[in-house]
Amino acid sequence: MTVIGVVGAGVMGVGVAQNLAQTGHEVILVDTSEAILTEALATIRHNCRLSGLMGGPVLDADEVLSRISTGIGADSVAKADVVIENVTENWDVKREVYEALDAACGAETVFIVNTSAIPITKVAAVTGRPGQVVGVHFMNPVPAKATVELIPGFHTTPETVERTKALLTAMGKKAVDVKDACGFISNRVLMLTVNEAAFLVHEGVATAESVDEVFRGCFGHPMGPLETADLIGVDTILYSVEVLYEHYADSKYRPCPLLREMTAAGLHGRKTGRGFYDYRGSNRVTH
Numbered sequence: 001m002t003v004i005g006v007v008g009a010g011v012m013g014v015g016v017a018q019n020l021a022q023t024g025h026e027v028i029l030v031d032t033s034e035a036i037l038t039e040a041l042a043t044i045r046h047n048c049r050l051s052g053l054m055g056g057p058v059l060d061a062d063e064v065l066s067r068i069s070t071g072i073g074a075d076s077v078a079k080a081d082v083v084i085e086n087v088t089e090n091w092d093v094k095r096e097v098y099e100a101l102d103a104a105c106g107a108e109t110v111f112i113v114n115t116s117a118i119p120i121t122k123v124a125a126v127t128g129r130p131g132q133v134v135g136v137h138f139m140n141p142v143p144a145k146a147t148v149e150l151i152p153g154f155h156t157t158p159e160t161v162e163r164t165k166a167l168l169t170a171m172g173k174k175a176v177d178v179k180d181a182c183g184f185i186s187n188r189v190l191m192l193t194v195n196e197a198a199f200l201v202h203e204g205v206a207t208a209e210s211v212d213e214v215f216r217g218c219f220g221h222p223m224g225p226l227e228t229a230d231l232i233g234v235d236t237i238l239y240s241v242e243v244l245y246e247h248y249a250d251s252k253y254r255p256c257p258l259l260r261e262m263t264a265a266g267l268h269g270r271k272t273g274r275g276f277y278d279y280r281g282s283n284r285v286t287h
């Protein structure tokens with residue numbers, strides 16, 4: 001039986017762990033505190049119960065959760081065959097996590113980097129196993145999104161790519177191949193759109209509701225860019241735009257000050273109850 005370590009139990013780690021467990025994999029879910037892990041398991045239970053109602057598979061929450069154990073620190077995943085990392089989109093945080101994972105895990109363990117924008121080759125370089133580091137950009141919510149971006153780094157071996165593809169197929173995912181360029185396909189485009197949409201609100205040109213209405217009503221998108229920002233996490237949007245800005249040294253990626261203000265104020269979107277919209281009451285309202 002393949003054992004998969006899932007490091008980071010936030011928005012993405014919770015979805016990756018659930019997706020793996022509901023497709024029969026043994027999962028060790030890791031974060032920095034028991035409180036975060038307890039909340040993560042409660043979220044998975046809740047999402048399993050909702051799955052059938054939302055058009056997904058009907059799931060037995062107890063059965064899914066029986067395949068997930070939890071731990072704190074890299075040593076918890078020392079025996080994992082594959083580790084899927086989903087920690088905060090911040091280079092200093094990711095670097096420390098990879099140094100610890102590299103020291104803790106066996107030589108054969110494959111590291112899958114789930115990042116919005118950070119180049120995979122940069123991550124691989126802080127490990128002693130660059131051939132076994134590969135990027136998979138999962139989409140949110142993970143169990144509901146069938147397509148991912150698959151990003152080999154400079155040194156990633158064909159064997160690592162094949163092992164990763166086999167795991168993705170077993171998770172029910174289709175992989176789109178992308179070269180290792182910061183932001184890949186999705187976030188080179190999406191982050192610019194969300195950042196510019198935030199500027200429209202910041203400058204008082206339109207409300208968040210109006211911006212999203214144009215995308216839904218005029219372009220037929222199921223969600224507008226600012227609803228999407230709240231789903232992804234406003235903090236994660238800011239960190240991703242910062243990664244793009246720093247990497248390309250191009251002013252087109254300059255982060256909107258409103259994203260900084262909202263991140264500092266804890267308005268991170270759905271996960272904190274407030275973002276561009278307020279999710280705390282029964283009705284969503286715009287700020």
Ligand SMILES: NC(=O)c1ccc[n+]([C@@H]2O[C@H](COP(=O)([O-])OP(=O)(O)OC[C@H]3O[C@@H](n4cnc5c(N)ncnc54)[C@H](O)[C@@H]3O)[C@@H](O)[C@H]2O)c1
Nearest residue numbers: 008009010011012031086087088089114115116138140232
């Ligand atoms: N949110 C999205 O829609 C989305 C989509 C695709 C990819 N991503 C990427 O996935 C990654 C995770 O994003 P997220 O939205 O889940 O963020 P999040 O803020 O919801 O969760 C990050 C988690 O990492 C944990 N963490 C931080 N340091 C850690 C450490 N040293 N060890 C273990 N856990 C640690 C935090 O406690 C937190 O629970 C980021 O790189 C992000 O860019 C996010």
